[in-house]
Amino acid sequence: MAFQDRSLTCVDCGQQFVFTAGEQEFYEQKGFVNEPKRCKGCKTVRKGTGGHGGPRQEFEVVCSACGQQTSVPFKPTLDKPVFCKPCFVAKRSTM
Template structure:
């Protein structure tokens, strides 16, 4: 089957994006039945903000080791220790 680039409209932002022949071939190989509905930018935002989608959520915490304020990219769990980057690296290196 010969695939050709197709222009699609993003359901979120309404912008046109290209569903390339290579992407169509990949979808067919994986058995995907539906074509993409979102452009790459809107897909990244929907997945959680990494990459081109913008900044990820940061949570302000106090390091359990040194007591300094820091931020982490995950929601802390109350009974689990949270470390700043230097303390985390030192703890990981120390075993």
């Protein structure tokens, strides 16, 4: 299959960027089915911020096992226990 450079629009900044023939060939070799959605600049910014467009949010919680104050990278729910890292690792090793 002959690939040709194509112009795409970045979903973040709206600018045009080139999806080169070489990149298209690479995507095909890797089995990727979706075209890139972001220009190189926006992709770099997104990767540098945890993939969510901003700094990773941490939530302050109390460990359900030892009672120590800790933070977790997800919003905890009331129906599930939350553990600090040492308690989580200890609990996981006993499973």
